[in-house]
Amino acid sequence: MTPLQAWAIVAGGAALALLCLYFAFRLRSRERLLTMLPTVKTQGVFIGFVELQGSAQAPRPLRSYLAEAPCVHYSWEIEEHWSRTVTETYTDKDGRLQTRTRHESGWTTVAEGGEMIPFYLRDDTGVIRIDPDGAKLEPVELFSATCGRGEALYYAKGPPESITDSDHERRFVECGLPVGVELYVAGQSRERQDVVAAEIAHDPRAPLFLISTRSEKQVESGMGWSSWGFVLLALVLVAAGIFIGRREQQDIPVPDLAVGLGLFLAAWVLGWCWMAYNSLVALRQRVRSAASLIDIELKRRHDLIPAVVAAVQGYRDHEATLQKELAALRTQSEATLPGRPGPDPSALLPSLRVIAERYPDLKADASFAALRKSLTETEQRIALARSYFNSIASGYNTCLEVVPDRFLASLGGLQPQPLFAAADFERAVVAVDLQPPP
Structure with a gap:
């Protein structure tokens, strides 16, 4: 050779x-x-x-x-x-x-x-x-x-x-x-x-x-x-x-073998440091993304819930008005009998027939149930987003404390991430008021 x-x-x-x-x-x-x-x-x-x-x-x-x-x-x-x-x-x-x-x-x-x-x-x-x-x-x-x-x-x-x-x-x-x-x-x-x-x-x-x-x-x-x-x-x-x-x-x-093994050990240490530091940086970015998820869900609640409440209130008001009109028409048509003094019932009965043909299904209960479901799902999504953030931030903070990752974190200036606490969650919850105005 x-x-x-x-x-x-x-x-x-x-x-x-x-x-x-x-x-x-x-x-x-x-x-x-x-x-x-x-x-x-x-x-x-x-x-x-x-x-x-x-x-x-x-x-x-x-x-x-x-x-x-x-x-x-x-x-x-x-x-x-x-x-x-x-x-x-x-x-x-x-x-x-x-x-x-x-x-x-x-x-x-x-x-x-x-x-x-x-x-x-x-x-x-x-x-x-x-x-x-x-x-x-x-x-x-x-x-x-x-x-x-x-x-x-x-x-x-x-x-x-x-x-x-x-x-x-x-x-x-x-x-x-x-x-x-x-x-x-x-x-x-x-x-x-x-x-x-x-x-x-x-x-x-x-x-x-x-x-x-x-x-x-x-x-x-x-x-x-x-x-x-x-x-x-x-x-x-x-x-x-x-x-x-x-x-x-x-x-x-x-x-010789000692030199080769020394070079191999140096390559392994450098490779591990490169891998570990990059993984810590990637995890930090995921923590930041997790924090943005909470803002996304809060924005979703801010945009969704008022619109849902307004829609249900509008439907409720429409239903109440419709019920009053139907009651008035029915009362008037039954109160004036043929041949007796009073308003002519034939003038109101066609309107009653038209309304009867267009009589909508009164689904107030279903609408309110849908609103409650939307509220529950939105709050659950916020809770899940906060829970996910706390979980991934806890893992990130643990990595910054264990050896040898903590030395790489110190060299890279990586800082622990505070967790969300229920007492410190100060963003206001959207109030839902379904009482009709006086």
């Missing part, structure tokens, strides 16, 4: 190690994001990156191919086992032709498929639409079976033809998201196109879009362990590159 080749091995190991560190820090950044973000309720979803938990629901669910279970997503695969004996001719080290046989076997996919549809995630506050297209899905196993040609499943769900060298043994596997399964969803929310409501959908600018049957803690733990796995792989690549380079070229200045 030439000196150039030895250095190429060392450089290749270092490059692969840096690539592994990149993936490690990427996973660690996502794990920190999910840990710091509070889980929101479906009623309190805002436009931005959110995480939710709930059950999968669909008005018209799919029916999976193998398990025939109602679900919102499923994918299935059928594999067929094969085996063969191969005889080959080769030339040995003495230049003579030799023959040898070997046995080969494996599984070949003979059929596969799947479907997915948008669905709703339900929790104790409501539902939100989820469009799973483009998401990383972590489904559960719906069906798994291995059978031979003599069993009904072999041809009932599998193709009629067999592959070459088939052993006539097939493996059926299906995974999916059944209706009612508990899901953890992390993704970008946006406004729906058909109605005024939010939905979770793929966004290339979002850090991730995940729909998992695992819990939030399991997802975060998996990302953390995967991150450490990439770090360990990077360390092995650095050590292997230096070891091979020094073994092949003893007379060239290939760095």
Whole structure:
């Protein structure tokens, strides 16, 4: 091996190690994001990156191919086992032709498929639409079976033809998201196109879009362990590159193992500082966005509630006037009998018939109920926005206090965020007065 080749091995190991560190820090950044973000309720979803938990629901669910279970997503695969004996001719080290046989076997996919549809995630506050297209899905196993040609499943769900060298043994596997399964969803929310409501959908600018049957803690733990796995792989690549380079070229200045590990440690520390500081800055921006959510909901209450109150008051006044007119007309038509002195009832009865034809449904009770519902929902949205702010601000403040994040926060001038307290919430509530004026 030439000196150039030895250095190429060392450089290749270092490059692969840096690539592994990149993936490690990427996973660690996502794990920190999910840990710091509070889980929101479906009623309190805002436009931005959110995480939710709930059950999968669909008005018209799919029916999976193998398990025939109602679900919102499923994918299935059928594999067929094969085996063969191969005889080959080769030339040995003495230049003579030799023959040898070997046995080969494996599984070949003979059929596969799947479907997915948008669905709703339900929790104790409501539902939100989820469009799973483009998401990383972590489904559960719906069906798994291995059978031979003599069993009904072999041809009932599998193709009629067999592959070459088939052993006539097939493996059926299906995974999916059944209706009612508990899901953890992390993704970008946006406004729906058909109605005024939010939905979770793929966004290339979002850090991730995940729909998992695992819990939030399991997802975060998996990302953390995967991150450490990439770090360990990077360390092995650095050590292997230096070891091979020094073994092949003893007379060239290939760095020794201690120097290589020192450089690796320095790269890891710098990378971690870069990742941790950026995550703190991103979290600070999310805290500020959460604070703006409260102002948005207060503005919504300020604009919505007075208009609703005015509409209900107007309808109530109209209804009261209409009732008086109807009572007067009915009284007058019944008080003057034919042939007796008094106003002619025939002049008022046509008006009464016209009003009767246009008699509106008196829905004062429904209007007041709708107003109460609007008031309740608006106050709940404000409470959810405040709760979300306090949760994410608490996580942010905790990060600024723990070691080693607090040193990065001090260097970057990051300050703790005060929390909302009920006693300090001084913005006036919109008064609702439904009493008629004197």
